[in-house]
Amino acid sequence: MSSSPRRTTALAAAVATAAALGATALATAGATTASAAEVPLSGYELTWGIKQSYRSYVTGFAQGTFTPAQGASQAAGNGAFTFTEGTGTYDSTAHTLGLAFKGRLAIVSRLHGFSITLSDVRFDSAAAEITADVTRGGTTTEDVPLADVTVTRAMTDMATTLTEEAAEVFGSAGYKGAAGDPLTVVQKTPPTPTPTPTGTPTATPTPTATPTGTPSPTATASPTATAGPTSTAGPTASTGPDPTATATATSTGPAPTASSTPGASATATTEAPAGRGDIAGGTLAWGVKESFRTYVVDGAAQGRITVSGGAAQAPGNGVFTFSDATGSYDTGADTLEAAFAGSVNFKGHEENGTYGLDLTLAGVEATLDGGTGELTADVTSLGRTTRDVVLADLTARPAELSAEDDVIAVDGVAAKLTAAGSRAFGGFYPAGTALDPVDLAVALTDGAALPPGGGASPSGGTTRPADGGSGGVTAGGGTTGGSGGTTGMVTGGGLAATGAGVPVAALGTAAAVTSAAGAGAVLAVRRRRTQA
Structure with a gap:
């Protein structure tokens, strides 16, 4: 599939992510596709909330709405958006992937006069970005880069940074470079033949074997194995062990316990004289x-x-x-x-x-x-x-x-x-x-x-x-x-990342903070007249 060429930052973390994905998803491709440079992927979901404050603004100040359709949905409580049925390819040579998702999201506010539709949402691990087709005023711009992504091996809760284009789309210059909501890309529909090649069980130990150095089982699944322990995965060793809870937990588990013990004793010695007062x-x-x-x-x-x-x-x-x-x-x-x-x-x-x-x-x-x-x-x-x-x-x-x-x-x-x-x-x-x-x-x-x-x-x-x-x-x-x-x-300084x-x-010129009376204090902001 094609992806926006505007960013070509190939992150080492993206390589590790693709390797981990290849280990699970590509095992079902069989021996006939194992040697192919591109292997088809399907059944993925992308969840991203754009930015929590933006959602609050749309439904609060702007008195607007989010309307997901055609496979997209929104979590309860004005939560994040999910786009489904992601399909794409995994490049077993470059160890990168690209996915396109179904779903449309309409963002409308009559009060503040905007109507935005996002569709054809895409994630590209090689470019480390999220793109979407953006429709405003009846005009659609394709593959607009909305956020740069810090790609991780697990591909869950990945940090995002809003782009200059996103700042224009969502109406705030301060959004340029601001932190967006975390991004998660997961495979919700696993491949049908679970036990097909031995690559599936071998692929599972691949990450856990990573800390030990050279996992021999990974040699079974050629494209997957090369993706896991390849030299490219080397720089991502720091991100690799993170998903492997078994290895990480065992290595880090005793350390905090041991350190917490003297910590507790130190606390006891300082608490005793402190008492109360x-x-x-x-x-x-x-x-x-x-x-x-x-x-x-x-x-x-x-x-x-x-x-x-x-x-x-x-x-x-x-x-x-x-x-x-x-x-x-x-x-x-x-x-x-x-x-x-x-x-x-x-x-x-x-x-x-x-x-x-x-x-x-x-x-x-x-x-x-x-x-x-x-x-x-x-x-x-x-x-x-x-x-x-x-x-x-x-x-x-x-x-x-x-x-x-x-x-x-x-x-x-x-x-x-x-x-x-x-x-x-x-x-x-x-x-x-x-x-x-x-x-x-x-x-x-x-x-x-x-x-x-x-x-x-x-x-x-x-x-x-x-x-x-x-x-x-x-x-x-x-x-x-x-x-x-x-x-x-x-003066100066936009919206900070946090x-x-x-x-x-x-x-615009409207101060549309609503008044609320009751048990708590009220921020009764008077609505200003909209100026021409």
Whole structure:
């Protein structure tokens, strides 16, 4: 089959993937096709969600719809899309494959005036890309490259990066180079003659034999065997053992166990003196959600972010840090309750001096109990305040709290939006959406020094990036808030790879955030008039 020649990046991982596929799919081709350079493939499915934030935008702000047809489907809850009956060929010489899938996906919003149809979705492991025919305004453009793919041997949850063409198709320049949803390509209809050649059983041990070096059984199936242990598979040895749970698990299994044992003993020694008591201070670093920050500053809202009252924001429209923690801890019971000073205000969609978006988070509190907990805040939207809104459910790993040098530090705490939190953001993000991770650091004594990079402070501390990295940046300049608060307005920079961005071009001049009343706080963004 033909594939788009616009990208010719032959990844070593693609070779390993094709080799693994060849081992299972090509075994049924029989001796007559074993020597052929191209072997037919069939029965594959491709699952890809484009980008979670884009789906939320279409069904939320744009009040639009996704309509799959002709073999395509969408997972429940505005989930990913699946295209079926994939057919194509495997090149046993180059160890690459190309597949074309059935199904059409119509993306329509009358409110924002767009109608897009994707069809003839294709995956090419040699070019490492996803392409599709795109129809807009009655005109169809064939083989539009939508995403570059980091191909892996297992071909499940492969990372994708949206292309410049995808940014144009989906209406946001910020999508260029942004992370798309993961891609999975699997064979759902296995070949009929399961026991046909001995290549099938031999092919199965091929990956497991890979770590040992030269698996002799693979010599049975010529095209498959060469694909597996060939020299081309050499560079992919790092990806090869990953799917082989048996080899990897056995090699890595004991190591964590052994390392966790001394870890536990170290925890015990630090927990004992820590005991329980009141918190003497601390910080909480949290970005809320990167895509929301981008939307407010660089997106359709064209607004600003202001921190005050002891909160700070890292430069480059970075994460926020709330300071002066108070509360209590109990390392024996693995519980922590901490309240933090500072507030952050998001303002945008200004028209004649009136803001359609005016949202403030203050009084941030975090609780952990055995590794799970909640993050709450007082939420003020357009002058209306709702106190103690549970914005996110928290999950910390490990669950046990331990103190070192009289400091309890818990980094990378996963945060998922609650139903009340979803209402606080006007229903744009559905409940269960992953928010930015939370970094906590609390001092148990007045003399305890908080770790560097644990958060920005108005006095010039540092902010740990939302991914938990150690590289801090000074929290001075225009994004740091003092007692009166300063503006976190930044320019430039599109949607980051980890964020769920809001398409700017498609939003146009409408601020279509819906109002929702009820138990949680309401982000009542007034719909602006559509300008000509």
